[in-house]
Amino acid sequence: MSCTTAHFKAPFYRQPSSDPVASQRTSIVAMSNSNQEQDHLESIFKQKRILRSKIRQALKSMDPSLRSQEDNVIQTLVLEAPWFKSSKRLCAYISCSALREVDTLKLLSQVLQNPSADGSMLQTATKVYVPRVEDKNCNMRMFYISRIDDLVANSMSILEPAPVDADGNEREDVMHANDAVDLVIMPGLAFDRSGRRLGRGGGYYDAFVKNYKELAKERNWKQPLFVALSYSVQIIDEVIPVTSNDALVDALVSPCGVVPISPSALESLDSLQILRGLSFPQYMNGIRLVLSKQWDTIVVCHFSEATGACPLVNSHDLCLQEVEL
Numbered sequence: 403m404s405c406t407t408a409h410f411k412a413p414f415y416r417q418p419s420s421d422p423v424a425s426q427r428t429s430i431v432a433m434s435n436s437n438q439e440q441d442h443l444e445s446i447f448k449q450k451r452i453l454r455s456k457i458r459q460a461l462k463s464m465d466p467s468l469r470s471q472e473d474n475v476i477q478t479l480v481l482e483a484p485w486f487k488s489s490k491r492l493c494a495y496i497s498c499s500a501l502r503e504v505d506t507l508k509l510l511s512q513v514l515q516n517p518s519a520d521g522s523m524l525q526t527a528t529k530v531y532v533p534r535v536e537d538k539n540c541n542m543r544m545f546y547i548s549r550i551d552d553l554v555a556n557s558m559s560i561l562e563p564a565p566v567d568a569d570g571n572e573r574e575d576v577m578h579a580n581d582a583v584d585l586v587i588m589p590g591l592a593f594d595r596s597g598r599r600l601g602r603g604g605g606y607y608d609a610f611v612k613n614y615k616e617l618a619k620e621r622n623w624k625q626p627l628f629v630a631l632s633y634s635v636q637i638i639d640e641v642i643p644v645t646s647n648d649a650l651v652d653a654l655v656s657p658c659g660v661v662p663i664s665p666s667a668l669e670s671l672d673s674l675q676i677l678r679g680l681s682f683p684q685y686m687n688g689i690r691l692v693l694s695k696q697w698d699t700i701v702v703c704h705f706s707e708a709t710g711a712c713p714l715v716n717s718h719d720l721c722l723q724e725v726e727l
């Protein structure tokens with residue numbers, strides 16, 4: 403399933419000039435620019451297709467017991483994270499085992515069972531919204547669910563909420579909710595260490611992220627934290643080819659840990675405080691802050707191999723500068 407590239411054609415259209423010769427010249431230049439841009443986009447889509455099959459293959463070859471271990475580690479990391487526990491409203495995908503996606507069912511059943519994500523009886527319950535694909539034109543809605551057992555499998559075998567729940571009530575669409583979502587847990591096929599994300603080619607999440615960010619801006623809401631869940635084999639060393647439509651993630655959760663990428667993730671995940679709080683000498687030398695090319699600010703911490711911690715971030719692809727703590 404894929405959308406056409408027509409979405410990209412509009413920005414390359416130029417207003418015709420009143421001088422017919424200039425207008426012809428302009429339109430030839432515009433056409434050749436447009437053709438170049440189109441070729442460039444085609445090349446990106448081709449690279450994406452190649453990368454998708456490579457990662458699908460890697461996921462297929464993954465040992466099922468390793469997958470299950472990684473699922474547990476990732477979900478535990480999320481469940482124990484302060485940014486997850488403090489979340490009042492979140493969007494999350496319903497994982498599909500046929501697509502070999504990081505499991506979210508443990509996470510979601512925990513949230514839906516508990517009165518709040520941090521288990522506190524005093525707080526109001528965390529509201530959960532999950533995706534429903536509306537058509538093949540990148541339209542996906544996020545509907546409120548209170549239970550996991552009244553979802554139905556769509557044509558892609560992904561469980562989805564019907565627009566009306568089991569009691570006959572219309573479900574709330576997150577785009578019409580009165581309050582802001584603080585967290586969006588995203589799926590993806592591959593990620594690089596600067597937060598670029600390769601989806602399954604539907605463009606659904608890219609469109610949703612763009613629309614939700616616009617809505618939050620209009621309403622003066624704090625932007626949600628966009629966090630993707632990833633098996634180790636899905637984090638790649640190469641740069642993921644992206645277009646201007648591709649939304650970056652703020653942070654990644656993999657079995658190696660929670661990796662803040664954007665400045666807002668660094669702030670929300672309290673990473674600097676965590677780093678400053680570390681007082682073990684063997685860690686102190688190993689920890690570095692790096693400047694990310696993507697965000698042009700200090701965003702990623704990594705650990706030296708000497709510490710035994712996962713060297714999730716390679717200095718060669720991310721660092722503009724390293725700062726010893």
Ligand SMILES: Nc1nc2c(c(=O)[nH]1)N(C=O)[C@@H](CNc1ccc(C(=O)N[C@@H](CCC(=O)O)C(=O)O)cc1)CN2
Pocket residue numbers: 403404458495496497498501503533534535542558560589590601602603604605606607
């Ligand atoms: N669990 C889950 N729900 C989700 C998404 C997702 O990635 N995961 N989506 C995120 O956008 C949307 C659905 N988009 C999807 C796009 C493609 C395929 C899929 O089955 N792709 C096949 C290849 C099909 C083909 O090439 O024709 C595959 O990836 O193997 C599934 C969902 C909304 N809901």
Ligand SMILES: Nc1ncnc2c1ncn2[C@@H]1O[C@H](COP(=O)(O)OP(=O)(O)OP(=O)(O)O)[C@@H](O)[C@H]1O
Pocket residue numbers: 404405406407408409410450540590599600601602603604605606607608609610612647648
């Ligand atoms: N914000 C958007 N509005 C309209 N079309 C979009 C938007 N974002 C992406 N698309 C279109 O969706 C198609 C697929 O995009 P892309 O390959 O980047 O999807 P993806 O990121 O892999 O999928 P997903 O976001 O669903 O995980 C492209 O044709 C692209 O033009």
